[in-house]
Amino acid sequence: MFGKGSRVLLLQELLKDWPCTFTGAKYSVPVVGVTENSKAVKPGFLFIARKGEKVDGISYIEEAIRLGAAAIVLDRPLSIDISCDTPLIIVPDCRKFLSHASARLSGNPSERLTIIAVTGTNGKTTVSRFIGQLLSGLGVRAAVIGTLGVFIDGVRATYDIPSMTTLPAEYLHPLLRDCEEKGITHIVMEASSLGLSTNRLEDCEIDIGILLNVGADHYDEHGSKEAYIQAKQKLVHMAKHLVVNRDDDACIDMIKNATKPITFFGTGETADIRLINENGAYQVKISSYDYELTLPVFEMFNQMNALAAISALHILSFPLKDILTNTRLLSLPEGRMQRIERNGVTVIIDYAHTPDALKIVLQSLAKECRERIITVFGCGGNRDKGKRKEMGEIAAFYSSTVLVTSDNPRNENPLAIIQDITAGFVSESPNVQVEIDRAKAIQRAIANASAGDIVLIAGKGHEKTQHIGEEILPFSDVEIAEQALLANI
Template sequence: MLLLTELLKDWPCTVSGGGIRTSVTGITENSSRVQKGFVFVARKGGRNDGTIYIQQAIDQGAVAIVVDRTDLISLPDDITVVIVPDCKLFIAHACARFAGYPARRMKVIAVTGTNGKTTVTHFIGQLLQSLGNRPVVIGTTGIFIDGVKIDYDSPQMTTLPAEYLHPLLQKCEGMGVTHVVLEASSLGLASRRLDYCEIDIGILLNIGTDHYEEHGGKLAYILAKKRLSQMVTMMVVNGEDEQCVQMVQDTTTPVVYFGMNPLAGVPVSDLEKNFVIPGHYNRMNALAAMSALVVLGYSLDDVMQYCGQLQLPEGRLQQLERDGVKVYIDYAHTPDALQAVLCTLSTCCYGKLITVFGCGGNRDKGKRAEMGELAVLYSSNVIVTSDNPRNEDPLAIIGDILEGFGGDCSAVEVILDRKNAIRKAVFSAAPGDSVLIAGKGHEKTQQTADGILPFSDFEVAKRALFEKTFLDFK
């Protein structure tokens, strides 16, 4: 608990009404989370304006309202109104201060990039644990301490908002966590969720096609990613990605490269004998993780001895096999990621490669035809289906994908229902064939216009393999 005056100390603001020596019990920008003694930050979001929820926050016990505008409705005299230059910055600052700045007392590593963030964060966590540390990994698939998923009441977001992140770090510190490894999404960086979270190492993996529309264009997307280099003590950068190299050319932050680049601190050749997970992109993910450990002060020899034990996280090239049929579930939902996994599987598949995929709704439409073209290029057969259509018409999304095939293609089939598409792919596979189910990976739900429905690619594929064996036996 802090006094409001302590929370506002050294922060540019104008205060009116109420009193600044009021005790604060919490901070939130979500009016439904307000409790007695809370500060409510009425931030203007992409869809809603927090000012319309001010009265609700007051009714639930808010003692202060923070805004970055002056055009407010009249508020009761006993409610403190704080006007700040930027609500996004203020909530990041206030949540860190309220939690006691826990990030300062742990090593924090933040990973950004269009593809590979989840795999790299988990690889780093596994290496840190093997070397005697207690890491927490925070990202798309959840929160893991020492590799074990924990329950924590927070939204399912790649990068947690400040009001959830700093209390989590405070909790982790109390549990003896020494290192924090988190995914820094472009949206998280752009919305300032990681501001006032002291980051020791930033990792830049790659720049691909995703989230352009949400940012307002490619340049805004790249600038969001670039923010990480301005927030960290040291950068680890993919020396094989030209855009990544260009993004850090003018930074004053020290940079370590990984990959084939002659300047790379950890070159690809040092990994070949110990790493068993297939795919060049996974070797690059491992090199990024190893580089972070070397920057932390570990010797390359110490790190290398554990590389053979690295395991991919859930939904990343996750494999099922029965009666000679292999099924892979992968989160690949961008052209770069889909090409990487298809290229990997095409080199180790002795029979047909059958690909099931779709594209998400309300996301970058430009990638759809490109992903369709890639699927046909590498696969023997392709089944185009629904992914997370959200509020878009699933058939319209599929239509965009089909444009990548350049007209009719006998190797392509459309099955709108994702469950039926997966079952058709599995049932049509013969011994020696491989089935790739791409796009949703670890996800346990499907987002549709009718709401969020339970759905797991892994469970549907597992059931289909079992039923296939039963039918074949009969």
């Protein structure tokens, strides 16, 4: 799967200075890998029998032993008897040990790489891509790891890894080792709140941590807004140098007690790296120097995303003149303000799935739209019910017509989700329509659009599937929109 394979360490080396209790005679057994997925166990692997939300790893211990597990790691007493002499190790925290063992077995590659981690409710993918593009423009070999996968020197790379914004440690560290072996020197990664809270980056040395913003998302998964913010705040403690959005009050609160170097970016005079808008012409101001900022993306929020990327490279001591020379080459990721135009109708596909993101996108489109804005959106099931009504209100306020539809309903009733969204509409309106079938909603919106109209399809962006019940079905907003535009000639 990766490069030249893992290092081989004796179990006693992995356990050195690690608080644990040990049962078994094979203390010097060689270890070649670590996993919490019993089906991925190979001879010489440690199996981390962690208790998850739905399943308990203890149930898979026998399977792991049959597949050749060198030892079993738990963070609680074993409640069953196992019929072999496989070592049992009890540690304080399975996730932290998984991170520790993954890093050690991979040779701690983050110690030798330059790691930039980006967190924020909105903009992680775009900022990460911008940083990767700027580094490539400067002749630096870089990998970008995040929601869209792994990109090395701007080209998508194929790895047998889960599709997650922030990779679990057992995949992350071998990937970092592989990048190092390929001559990559800089890694840019998205640090999600869930990735941070579950210790996926615990043993990853982070040189620069970027705090973009804090909005409404993942509250249900963390238990509260406060817990969500605390999860993101972990990056403050992990990174050696911070890049912080001076315009975001929540980000400022997060770094109040930080004692490490901080570089602020923003639009106000107190920002170290400042974005100035002079009648539509943007400039970057650092100290007493003003520099013209040339971007092929014009929305204010993407100018700010570019500023965050510029700030990271400035900290790494790249000449600002060289950085800004390359900003004209920046391009947005797939599914981020992605435009399709035909016969005067503009379709925008965007990942906006939070209230803040939807509002920012609609505000931007309102400035350029000559006629009507038609918005198609829904909210995901089994996720943050509290944001649904607010998103309904935002869509109705900025749009001439709103089609409320499904967006990965998962195990929730799609109609119940839609009812939560439409509770945000002040009153019933003929300009608010409901169409549970997302494809039909997109087709109807485009069929009703005329020259000068903008159709915003929000919520899924780059995604190529629709999660309905227990099924994950092929589905692409982009493909449906392209077909609808052709049919609308």
